[in-house]
Amino acid sequence: MENNRGRRLEQKINWLYQYDKELASAFKVDCDEFLEEFEKLQSFRFSDFSKIWQEKNFTYVFAGQNYALLLEEFCQNCFHNVKKYIMFPRTLFTQIGAFYLLYGLYYKQPLKEWIKVRLTLEEYQKIFELVQEMKSRRELDSVYIFAKMKVEDAFLYVATQTPLGPEDKFVKRWQPYYNDTFTSSNTQSSLAKFHGICKSSDLIDKLKNTNDEYQELLRQYSAKCPGVSAFPSTIIGDLQNAYSQFQRETPAEEEEEEQGPVQAKRLIKNRAMANKNAVYRGCKKVKTAVDMNTNDSPISSEMSD
Template sequence: MDYCRKQVKSDCEELLSRFQQTESVRFEVFSKIWREMNFSHIFYGAVKREKRAFSRLVLDSAYSFFLPPFSFQIRVGGLYLLYGLYQCQTASPPEQIRLALKDWDDVKKFEKDALDAQHYDTVYIFRKLMSLKAFHFTAMPTLLAYQKKRKVERSALCEEFVERASRPQELINIELLEELSNIHGLYEKLKTSVSSMSEQADSSLNLTHKDLVPQLRSTVVHFYNWQQRKVEAARADR
């Protein structure tokens, strides 16, 4: 069954890539793309004895897009993808979505973020899956079994789906820079008053860079501009 894992992942990435281009998180937008691609047909090729194993593979592949480090929009698309696949699978009773306990905090934070942003269709789909008992809560992400050791092939993340780092911009804001500038000014005045009492300034008092605030701001701006150039280059290559 592993022979078709790459193809399933590729199909999921194609659907989510089209969804990403819409810059939307609406379920109706996702549903339109789902129908255009006839994505429910993904289960039609599985023979009877492979239906459950294939459903497991498909759900596991889609589940990875529901978790960090992917962007919020891709995670929304991953949730919608799980919902569509769970409802359309041909296995009976339906195969559940395996959800490791270590991922539960990320899932609940995702639900809260969607609710705070008033993405009610996203919250509805998640709670609908919960009401259907679609999730199978497990200790580990994958099933553990005693078997011969083998090299596990890890699939590469789609870089276009990964959320861009934004913590530097969030942490180093205007208010923080102003506060740092005030503290730095007070420190310099205190250092000057202490130094004037002695014959010469003690080098141990030079605990900060003179241009700390401008350098910090310049570094964050440089990082942001680099991010923007990288995004624009990626769009140009499409």
């Protein structure tokens, strides 16, 4: 009885760890795409960042979380992953974009008690150097944002990047910083190629003809050489099954591509509002740059919903 309870607890911990890992991986893909778009603009302006925020509906980044109790964990992982783009910048544009992303996510977190952004001494120095660089370029948006976050106590100054403890949930998830930024594009391009191949009837027909020809030659050769046995090929069926699964897992994305931007945004908002997590709405006013739209503020209201 005790052994069964221990195994069930271990299975639950492993499942939660895997679920947390998958969420972090999906969020990382979103960050890669977001910062690559921002980098193309070659801009340090928060207004340009806000346009991409709106176009990608990044306001609803937390809406896909099915378990309200794990929202706090997810927010912590989001901050941790975004800081990597600051610590390992590809360019100065992606670095400042990551800082803006950290700012936006902090003020959009759907929790009653907001999670603070953990900063080690190394991380603080990196952000401080970035802000000083922007200040020297007379790009003052980040200077204002950094001051705002410090004044509003958004940072938690710590010794380690993630919390430590003897429990499994701390030990299993703790990893030192390593540079895995902008590594999802290869995976995404491979999926796009697979999608293109399976959608092309000409390529599938050519592959089927080649496979049939190979099977016939193999049958003839095995008739002459008894030691060689022919085997049935399932490559076409495997491809079709894999593509069917691919379509089942990404129906919403294809639906959004077929519709205009207004309809696509409405779809995303409806899915977010259909979420049953009560902590998402009405519990706390979410502050963004809109709340700071005063005459003396360099940040305008571009990041509204």
